[in-house]
Amino acid sequence: MANTVIESDLSLVKDIAKLGGGSLKKCFQCATCSVVCNLSSDDRPFPRKEMIWAQWGLKDKLLSDPDVWRCYQCGDCSVYCPRGAKPAEVMGAIRNYSFKNYAAPKFMGTLLSSPKYLPVLFGIPIVLFLLVLSALGALSGVLSGPIAFTRFDNYVDVIFITVSVLVLLALGSGILKFWQNMDNNNAHGDRYGKKGIFQSILLAAEEVLTHRNFKKCDANNLRYTGHLALFYGFIALFIVTSIVFIGDRVFHMVLPMSQTNPVKIFANLGAIALIIGCSVAVYNRVGRRTQAGESSYYDWLFLGILFFIGVSGLLTEIARLAGLAPVAYWSYFVHLVLVFCLIAYFPYSKFAHLLYRFVAIVYARYAGMSEPAQAAASETTEAKSVA
Ligand code: SF4
Ligand code: SF4
Numbered sequence: 001m002a003n004t005v006i007e008s009d010l011s012l013v014k015d016i017a018k019l020g021g022g023s024l025k026k027c028f029q030c031a032t033c034s035v036v037c038n039l040s041s042d043d044r045p046f047p048r049k050e051m052i053w054a055q056w057g058l059k060d061k062l063l064s065d066p067d068v069w070r071c072y073q074c075g076d077c078s079v080y081c082p083r084g085a086k087p088a089e090v091m092g093a094i095r096n097y098s099f100k101n102y103a104a105p106k107f108m109g110t111l112l113s114s115p116k117y118l119p120v121l122f123g124i125p126i127v128l129f130l131l132v133l134s135a136l137g138a139l140s141g142v143l144s145g146p147i148a149f150t151r152f153d154n155y156v157d158v159i160f161i162t163v164s165v166l167v168l169l170a171l172g173s174g175i176l177k178f179w180q181n182m183d184n185n186n187a188h189g190d191r192y193g194k195k196g197i198f199q200s201i202l203l204a205a206e207e208v209l210t211h212r213n214f215k216k217c218d219a220n221n222l223r224y225t226g227h228l229a230l231f232y233g234f235i236a237l238f239i240v241t242s243i244v245f246i247g248d249r250v251f252h253m254v255l256p257m258s259q260t261n262p263v264k265i266f267a268n269l270g271a272i273a274l275i276i277g278c279s280v281a282v283y284n285r286v287g288r289r290t291q292a293g294e295s296s297y298y299d300w301l302f303l304g305i306l307f308f309i310g311v312s313g314l315l316t317e318i319a320r321l322a323g324l325a326p327v328a329y330w331s332y333f334v335h336l337v338l339v340f341c342l343i344a345y346f347p348y349s350k351f352a353h354l355l356y357r358f359v360a361i362v363y364a365r366y367a368g369m370s371e372p373a374q375a376a377a378s379e380t381t382e383a384k385s386v387a
Contacts, residue, residue: 008057012097016054019100019113020296021093027051027085033077038216039070041370046070047077047087050094063101063178064185066369068094069353069360074217074224089294096298099352102174112348115297125340129333132159147320147328150255153248156336163344170347175359182363200365208358213371222284230277230306236270237313256320268317271310278307302350309338 016024029052034045046067053061062068071091078088096113103109111117132155195203207213211231214224243263247253257264281303285295312335319328346352 009059010057012054012057012059012062016090016093016097019093019096019298020294021054021086021090023084023086024051024054024090024093025085026083027055027081027087027090028083030082032080032082033087036080037071037077038074039072039213043370047091050091051085051087054090054094059101060181060185062094063098064181066182066186066360066364066367068098069357070213070364072214072217072223072227074214076217086294089296092296092299095353095356096296096350098178099174099348099356102177102356103348103352104170104173108170108345108348112301112345113297121341121345122337125337125344128159129156129336129340147323147325149316149320149332150248157249159340160343163340167343167346171352171355174347174352175355178356178359179363182360182367186367195365195368197362197366200362203365204358204361207361222280226277226280226284228277229273230281233270233273233275233277233310234306236266237274237309240267240270259321268314271313274306274310275314278303278310282307298350305338305341305349309335309342312338 013024027048029048031045031048033051034040034048037046040046044067050062050065050068053065068091071088073088073092075088078086081087100109100113111120133152211224211228214227217224240263244253244255244257248255259265285299312331315331316328316335319325319331342351
């Protein structure tokens with residue numbers, strides 16, 4: 001009989017603990033978490049199996065597991081865990097571990113993993129913008145004449161286009177490795193079942209856009225509401241930025257837009273949705289910790305950057321309308337620094353979960369993995385109310 005060799009990484013438990021999964025060792029494998037999870041399916045129940053894989057140091061299993069990304073960290077399982085092992089937090093820590101592991105270059109993953117590197121993270125764009133703008137003369141006479149941010153366009157474009165290309169390369173290589181790992185290590189029987197890749201992409205897009213499965217989590221509905229506002233606020237701002245970038249650089253659009261321009265109204269609504277979504281998320285994490293569970297440094301960093309992008313964007317606009325040049329330029333500068341952080345650190349921050357989750361859902365559909373049945377989900381909900 002052939003022996004199966006299982007490779008165990010003994011540092012995994014420590015790494016997961018550092019990333020927010022410190023309660024992992026308390027798990028005694030009762031499987032309550034998999035039973036109460038509305039998103040777990042009969043053929044691939046989670047998060048119990050991820051708890052034991054993490055305890056045993058089975059790094060490859062975790063890194064190639066799409067189910068880690070099918071969890072929305074609603075906290076239901078942590079609420080019902082009899083040992084206080086906080087499986088929801090452990091699943092979040094495993095996701096942090098995953099994108100840190102897939103990140104290239106590796107040192108960027110390390111820089112994003114601890115608050116002690118914050119001065120470096122924010123120092124890079126501050127120094128870069130100040131050097132480029134002052135060296136090329138964009139700052140001279142900035143406070144005289146009407147407030148016009150377009151004077152920085154050419155310099156800012158060079159920085160953002162260069163950074164975006166590097167980020168796309170880093171993300172592409174991480175996602176490719178992730179897909180290959182899922183494909184190599186997944187021993188699921190219905191592999192390459194009934195869905196083609198395009199159909200799988202459409203199904204995953206529908207799930208992400210509607211938050212359909214996120215809504216099935218019922219211990220913490222507020223998390224769903226906040227995430228939805230944050231998600232669509234971000235999408236609105238992304239669309240507006242793209243319209244303005246192409247409109248200005250290609251079609252020489254007149255800027256700034258009037259307050260009644262539909263694009264401007266859409267932008268303002270997006271910024272408000274982003275701020276509301278972030279505020280709900282913060283309230284949920286701070287004010288309702290029993291239901292929401294512990295938040296990791298990755299959560300706070302990402303939320304903080306998004307929140308202050310919304311605030312600095314609105315402040316810039318208000319200061320420009322009020323003719324307060326110093327406030328307008330400084331808040332615009334802060335806004336640029338934060339947008340740089342969001343884009344440049346995408347592959348190494350919580351932001352990456354958007355893409356990894358999407359790819360994992362595409363793979364799950366492509367490989368024929370089953371979704372949680374609605375009937376099963378309602379039975380689970382009934383069982384919880386009895387408990
Ligand atoms: S995490 Fe908690 S509920 Fe899940 S198997 Fe372990 S002890 Fe049981
Ligand atoms: S946090 Fe929610 S979605 Fe994730 S495993 Fe627990 S119950 Fe399921």
